[in-house]
Amino acid sequence: MQIHVVQSGENISGIANTYNTSVTAIISANELDAPNNLVVGQALVIPIIGQFYFVQPGDSLYSIAQEFGMTYQELAQINNFPVGNILPVGYRLYIPPRAKRPITSIAYIEPLGGSVSETLENAATKTTPYLTYLAHFSYNVNRDGSLTEPPMGNLQQIADSNNTALMLVVTNLEEGAFSSELIHIILTVQAVQNTLLDNIINTAASIGFTDVHFDFEFIPPEDREAYNNFLRKARERFSQAGLLMSTALAPKTSAAQTGLLYEAHDYAAHGEIADFVVLMTYEWGYSGGPPMAVSPIDQVRRVVEYALTEMPADKIILGQNLYGYDWTLPFVQGGEPARALSPQQAITLARENNAVIQYDTVAQAPFFMYTDAEGNQHEVWFEDARSIQAKFNLIKELNLHGIAYWKLGLAFPQNWLLLDDNFTIRKLE
Secondary structure, three states: OEEEEOOOOOOHHHHHHHOOOOHHHHHHHHOOOOOOOOOOOOEEEEOOOOEEEEOOOOOOHHHHHHHOOOOHHHHHHHOOOOOOOOOOOOOEEEEOOOOOEEEEEEEEEOOOOOOOOHHHHHHHHHHHHHOOEEEEEEEEEOOOOOEEOOOOOOHHHHHHHOOOEEEEEEEOEEOOEEOHHHHHHHHHOHHHHHHHHHHHHHHHHHHOEEEEEEEOOOOOHHHHHHHHHHHHHHHHHHHHOOOEEEEEEOOOOOOOOOOOOOOOOOHHHHHHHOOEEEEOOOOOOOOOOOOOOOOOHHHHHHHHHHHOOOOOHHHEEEEEEOOEEEEEOOOOOOOOOOEEEOHHHHHHHHHHOOOOOEEEOOOOEEEEEEEOOOOOEEEEEOOOHHHHHHHHHHHHHHOOOEEEEEOOOOOOHHHHHHHHHHEEEOOOO
């Protein structure tokens, strides 16, 4: 699989010729709606086996081979290039596909409005072949320990048809927001806990969930140990019922990090108790904040490197957004929130406004600026093939257990092709 960044003057036919593939294949892989009007700076996935590398100034057979995990002799032999010759700048070398390792892949799905929309069911149908778990968001806990269930629609049948396990996501959402008061009751009233755990186990058994996933947020700091004890109790009950247990963790960079979102999330304890954890490594750029990458790789790495000091790599699932944001400038705290958009929508927006897509090499994320019809300036940060490949490279480098996507419903076809190209997806027996 190749990633190609569109340059000024390029067209899809020429790009296809460069990589010995067809225009149709590129259009299909990227779900291009305007293939004859590509955006400068747009990243395309080229669906070929392996990839090509074009020699840059200062490159050598040895340096290129090192980058791709092979010997310079192998690289020379594959390309029928004499070892003693100087590599011309721009020379095209073929790099064969590398071995893939297994990972766990999760995607959250959140039906809203009392039913599962056709858009969500279509998204689940397209993506469950690439998923270990489809995470059904969310079963909301009530103050008496009962559960308010989200609509299921055809999600169970879709998951089953692709050998994808169902994950039961339990939250302390109340009236659309995470409630500190509600979670305090859950963590401190034993009768409520017992009722809750009974309801979770019964629900899991009746529907066929494999994993119970706690996404408890805005927990009062003084309830930190109560949360740990609740998880120990839940783990014991779930183990007896043959269920796995996982948790979602706020993106911390130290054990001493302060704030309502962070203090009660004890990385060391969760790493010990849970079967695995999902690090919510996104929302640095968020709808109510200033424009920036949603999941900048430098910040994501800091969180993961801290997590590795508290738990083994094979318990860590990297959280990843499937969306970006469009901010109206100038940003005003408390003003109009940024609009969420899919990577596909971002490309369309750039094309319609004749914007050039740029790439921040520190954040490893694409962005662009444009002016709308009313004369307002906008700044857009989103995800593309390059930014998602940077996350895949981090997973490989640090040998993490997998990736979890928030959330299905916004189209990002490149992600799924690259996921399949980089990894083998675990499927539960």
